[in-house]
Amino acid sequence: MICLALLCGCGEKTAPPPSDKVYRHAMDQATVNLDPASAATIYSTFVVNNLYDTLFMYKYLQRPYELKPNLALAMPEVSNDGLTYTIRLRPQVHFIDSEVFADGKGREVTAADVAYSLQRHFDPKTQSQGAWLWQGRIRGLDQWAADGADYAQSVAGLEVVDEYTLKIHLTRPYPQLTYTLANAFSAVVPQEAVDYFGPEFSRNPVGSGPFKLESFDTSKAVLVVNTRFRKLAVDLEAEGYNPAMHDGSGVAAIEGRTPPFIDRLEFHFVPESSARWAAFRRGELDFTLAPNEVLDLALESTSPPELAADLKADFHMRVAIEPAVLFNVFNMDHAGFGRGADPAQAQRQHALRCAIIAGFDWQAHNERFYYGLGEVFPGVIPPDVAEFDPEMSTASIERDVDKAKRLLADNGWNDQTLPTLQFGVPSSVTQRNIFEQFRSFMMDIGYPRDKIVLKQYATFGDLNRAWKRSELPLVNKGWGLDYPDAENLLQLFYGPNRTPGSNDGNYQDDQYDQWYEQASVMQPGPQRTELYRRMNQQLVDDCAAITGLSRTQVLMWNRRAIAYPDRAMVGGHYLRYVDIVDPSDS
Amino acid sequence: MIGFLLRRGVGALSLMVGVTLLSFCLLVYFGPDQTYSLLGKNPSAEQIAALRLQLGLDSGFFERYWHFIGQLFSLDLGYSWSSGERVVPLLLRSASVSLALLLPGFILGHLLALALAMVAARFQGAWPDRLISTVSMAGMSISTVVVIIALQAWLSSSGQTWFPVRGFSADSLGEYLRHVAMPTLALMLVSIGYHVRIYRAVLCREVNQDYVRTARAYGAGTLAIMFRHVLPNSLLPIITRVLFSIPVLLVSGSLLLEAYFGVPGIGKVSFDAITNGDQPVLLAVVTLSGVALVLIQMFADALYRLADPRLRPGG
Numbered sequence: 001m002i003c004l005a006l007l008c009g010c011g012e013k014t015a016p017p018p019s020d021k022v023y024r025h026a027m028d029q030a031t032v033n034l035d036p037a038s039a040a041t042i043y044s045t046f047v048v049n050n051l052y053d054t055l056f057m058y059k060y061l062q063r064p065y066e067l068k069p070n071l072a073l074a075m076p077e078v079s080n081d082g083l084t085y086t087i088r089l090r091p092q093v094h095f096i097d098s099e100v101f102a103d104g105k106g107r108e109v110t111a112a113d114v115a116y117s118l119q120r121h122f123d124p125k126t127q128s129q130g131a132w133l134w135q136g137r138i139r140g141l142d143q144w145a146a147d148g149a150d151y152a153q154s155v156a157g158l159e160v161v162d163e164y165t166l167k168i169h170l171t172r173p174y175p176q177l178t179y180t181l182a183n184a185f186s187a188v189v190p191q192e193a194v195d196y197f198g199p200e201f202s203r204n205p206v207g208s209g210p211f212k213l214e215s216f217d218t219s220k221a222v223l224v225v226n227t228r229f230r231k232l233a234v235d236l237e238a239e240g241y242n243p244a245m246h247d248g249s250g251v252a253a254i255e256g257r258t259p260p261f262i263d264r265l266e267f268h269f270v271p272e273s274s275a276r277w278a279a280f281r282r283g284e285l286d287f288t289l290a291p292n293e294v295l296d297l298a299l300e301s302t303s304p305p306e307l308a309a310d311l312k313a314d315f316h317m318r319v320a321i322e323p324a325v326l327f328n329v330f331n332m333d334h335a336g337f338g339r340g341a342d343p344a345q346a347q348r349q350h351a352l353r354c355a356i357i358a359g360f361d362w363q364a365h366n367e368r369f370y371y372g373l374g375e376v377f378p379g380v381i382p383p384d385v386a387e388f389d390p391e392m393s394t395a396s397i398e399r400d401v402d403k404a405k406r407l408l409a410d411n412g413w414n415d416q417t418l419p420t421l422q423f424g425v426p427s428s429v430t431q432r433n434i435f436e437q438f439r440s441f442m443m444d445i446g447y448p449r450d451k452i453v454l455k456q457y458a459t460f461g462d463l464n465r466a467w468k469r470s471e472l473p474l475v476n477k478g479w480g481l482d483y484p485d486a487e488n489l490l491q492l493f494y495g496p497n498r499t500p501g502s503n504d505g506n507y508q509d510d511q512y513d514q515w516y517e518q519a520s521v522m523q524p525g526p527q528r529t530e531l532y533r534r535m536n537q538q539l540v541d542d543c544a545a546i547t548g549l550s551r552t553q554v555l556m557w558n559r560r561a562i563a564y565p566d567r568a569m570v571g572g573h574y575l576r577y578v579d580i581v582d583p584s585d586s
Numbered sequence: 587m588i589g590f591l592l593r594r595g596v597g598a599l600s601l602m603v604g605v606t607l608l609s610f611c612l613l614v615y616f617g618p619d620q621t622y623s624l625l626g627k628n629p630s631a632e633q634i635a636a637l638r639l640q641l642g643l644d645s646g647f648f649e650r651y652w653h654f655i656g657q658l659f660s661l662d663l664g665y666s667w668s669s670g671e672r673v674v675p676l677l678l679r680s681a682s683v684s685l686a687l688l689l690p691g692f693i694l695g696h697l698l699a700l701a702l703a704m705v706a707a708r709f710q711g712a713w714p715d716r717l718i719s720t721v722s723m724a725g726m727s728i729s730t731v732v733v734i735i736a737l738q739a740w741l742s743s744s745g746q747t748w749f750p751v752r753g754f755s756a757d758s759l760g761e762y763l764r765h766v767a768m769p770t771l772a773l774m775l776v777s778i779g780y781h782v783r784i785y786r787a788v789l790c791r792e793v794n795q796d797y798v799r800t801a802r803a804y805g806a807g808t809l810a811i812m813f814r815h816v817l818p819n820s821l822l823p824i825i826t827r828v829l830f831s832i833p834v835l836l837v838s839g840s841l842l843l844e845a846y847f848g849v850p851g852i853g854k855v856s857f858d859a860i861t862n863g864d865q866p867v868l869l870a871v872v873t874l875s876g877v878a879l880v881l882i883q884m885f886a887d888a889l890y891r892l893a894d895p896r897l898r899p900g901g
Contacts, residue, residue, distance in 0.1 A: 030858070032666075032668045032669040032858065032862075033668060033669050033670060035670065040626055040627070124636050124637075124640060125640075127624055127625075127637065127640075128626070129624065129625060129626030129627075130626060131626070132626055132627060132628035132629070135628070199665040199670040199671075200665070200670055200671060200672065201670065202669060202670030202671070203669065203670060203671050217679075217680075217850035218680070218850045218854045218855060218858065219753075219754065219844075219848040219849060219850045219854070220848070220850075268753075268848065269848075270752070270848060271845070272845055272846050274735045274738065274739070274846075275734075275735075275738055275751070275752050275845075275846045275847070275848070277742075278738040278739055278741065278742035278751045278752075279738075279742070279750075279751040279752050279753075279848075281742045281743070282741065282742045282750075282751050284750060284751055284752065284753065458618060458860075459618040459860070459861050459862070459863060460623075460861070461618050461619055461620050461622065461623045461861075461862065461863045462618055462619060462863075464622045464623060465619045465621070465622050468622050468629075468634075482627075497628060500622070500629050500630070500631055500634055501628045501629065501630065502627050502628040
């Protein structure tokens with residue numbers, strides 16, 4: 001009886017009608033906040049992009065990634081000086097019906113909503129995690145925030161020309177602006193909802209996306225179709241359809257049809273990989289990233305990756321390089337490993353950093369922690385970014401223990417003089433293993449065991465604080481690309497971004513900064529690519545970081561789903577194109 | 587009894603002040619820091635300062651503590667820093683889910699353990715006792731994670747369709763039972779061994795008392811001796827064991843069960859608050875655990891008096 005009484009308090013009924021097309025998407029982490037201003041992770045992005053509209057989105061199938069209009073009617077018109085972007089909106093796009101509107105009916109989305117949605121990132125009350133994308137970029141926006149973030153005051157850089165036209169005036173050219181307007185941070189929200197719900201807007205989304213929220217808790221988010229979503233037929237050719245690449249997935253079947261095709265979209269948050277895999281195998285989940293622990297069962301071979309024979313009948317698989325970089329950046333402010341106080345010390349410490357890099361075994365690291373599927377590359381520009389240089393020397397990622405020992409000996413480093421290296425990690429078994437492997441690499445080059453010290457932090461937040469306070473000599477982290485442009489990675493070494501900014505290694509070099517400033521206002525082209533590559537090479541020459549690796553994701557999905565999943569730039573936008581072959585299998 | 591409860595209540599009040607002060611102190615000085623996570627990838631020093639001010643992290647310790655006490659008395663514990671949800675509804679919602687998940691296993695686990703312990707005590711030293719003790723010891727030795735993973739692997743590969751591998755639903759009684767069956771089984775498998783060991787020890791001590799021998803000499807039957815004499819006289823430690831399991835059930839839930847079976851209970855909420863540095867939620871959870879323990883202690887004292895006449899005034 002007690003249990004029955006408790007059941008009444010467990011919320012609304014959630015089971016879908018049997019005829020509904022339900023797609024169950026597993027994620028290896030949860031999202032707890034559905035405010036676009038907090039959509040800092042791929043997990044939030046996936047949910048937010050299905051509840052809200054962004055002006056632009058990535059084409060479903062096109063690789064390398066390419067943008068297309070979404071809420072915008074067309075790609076932006078950019079002035080010759082690159083300082084003004086004119087964006088026209090689709091008419092007759094409506095927010096979902098909600099109590100926040102005067103008559104309960106969702107009103108039309110206008111250019112003023114887009115301006116508001118960007119503006120609120122700069123309102124301290126929003127606690128935005130995405131404001132940095134536009135910081136110092138849009139005329140008058142930072143000043144508006146400094147003056148008290150009064151929405152009655154207009155911002156010169158966000159000019160609402162008419163209901164459907166917005167002009168964005170920039171302080172300097174920002175070629176990546178259009179990319180940022182495809183990011184979930186830029187999703188368009190109505191001010192009424194933010195004002196009405198206050199902090200709980202994060203759990204009460206009111207968007208104009210293809211789905212609307214039905215329920216949300218720590219284990220799953222359930223979305224149902226937004227019946228008022230605009231009707232636009234799929235043009236597969238425009239989406240980048242390539243029969244050679246996409247035929248097996250069955251996506252040809254959606255040509256000419258109007259998305260979304262499913263009635264219900266469920267995001268299941270399942271960090272425990274064994275539970276995720278068991279539920280996926282059983283058919284309770286339609287999509288998962290294959291956990292590392294089961295790769296030997298899931299794959300027949302890793303090179304090239306091929307699905308195990310017993311899984312082929314039920315599941316699709318594809319592998320994709322994650323648009324993210326894992327690296328270890330030296331803290332240049334650190335007395336032992338940094339740039340050094342005088343030229344002689346600078347040279348010795350440069351040699352020490354280079355020796356550590358030469359001693360690091362990327363292949364072994366890749367094999368041990370990424371099943372050998374990761375992509376190791378020199379510098380910080382990964383292979384899936386257009387500016388990657390395939391001709392770049394790979395010497396910095398090839399282990400050379402003799403060279404490392406020689407560098408140490410030639411520069412007077414020995415057991416007594418080598419500085420202690422504190423290796424900071426969040427508390428977890430895998431991170432501990434990563435430390436142990438790093439220590440073994442360093443012992444091979446002659447580093448005393450007791451001088452490679454583990455510093456464990458209870459949470460990632462605590463470790464992040466240590467990085468931001470410049471307390472550790474080495475910042476071992478990953479950076480997920482916010483847009484497919486190497487600028488997003490190169491800014492990690494730009495001097496003015498030093499801690500607590502994104503330049504956690506406090507790298508500072510006048511020449512580098514000059515190149516960065518020059519490139520950051522340039523449109524894509526050979527000249528800019530050349531500058532990017534020069535910067536990348538300089539980071540390698542300066543031994544600024546042990547880098548780098550991009551993980552390879554093994555994406556698996558049930559054959560009853562017609563889909564070509566992407567867990568990167570497309571950021572969940574593709575889920576509107578997913579269809580279910582046989583709903584009775586749900 | 588009312589006077590007794592009032593006296594204990596006054597004592598509990600000072601204990602609660604101590605609990606809140608200590609937990610607040612621990613969280614303020616040693617708790618996780620979410621400031622940098624809340625600000626995204628590229629914060630400036632000014633933004634960090636502004637956020638700390640906004641969250642009240644720069645206020646003095648006692649100012650913050652009094653604010654927190656005020657929140658406690660008004661039953662408005664503010665908003666979660668991570669999710670933006672009001673803390674009190676969040677905890678109520680997730681605690682009710684945890685209870686619905688764990689209560690069947692909790693009740694069945696204790697009842698079954700008691701029954702097994704009575705059998706073991708009755709046949710102390712004989713094969714039923716040895717068998718029960720050995721199986722209990724084995725149950726205690728197996729990790730909860732192993733039990734859950736094994737159950738889920740079996741569900742995934744067995745082809746049966748009655749019970750889902752994970753998930754939770756309260757749409758109907760049937761759905762509820764379907765979803766709660768496996769977590770209940772897992773909970774019983776991992777907890778029953780501990781309960782049996784404790785209850786057996788208590789009951790064995792009792793069956794060796796003189797009054798049991800006397801009862802046997804008078805010709806009383808085994809069941810009558812066990813249920814009418816041994817069990818009532820063993821109630822104090824049993825009450826303690828059962829009651830002090832409740833705060834854990836209420837506040838921390840069962841993190842592993844919730845995480846692996848995908849149940850949005852309070853264990854998961856507490857764990858996320860710890861890892862995310864969500865101080866409002868964490869403070870509420872820690873304080874409520876303390877309050878629950880104090881209340882349970884009072885309740886246990888009252889039950890002891892009912893169960894044992896010697897503890898009553900003049901007893």
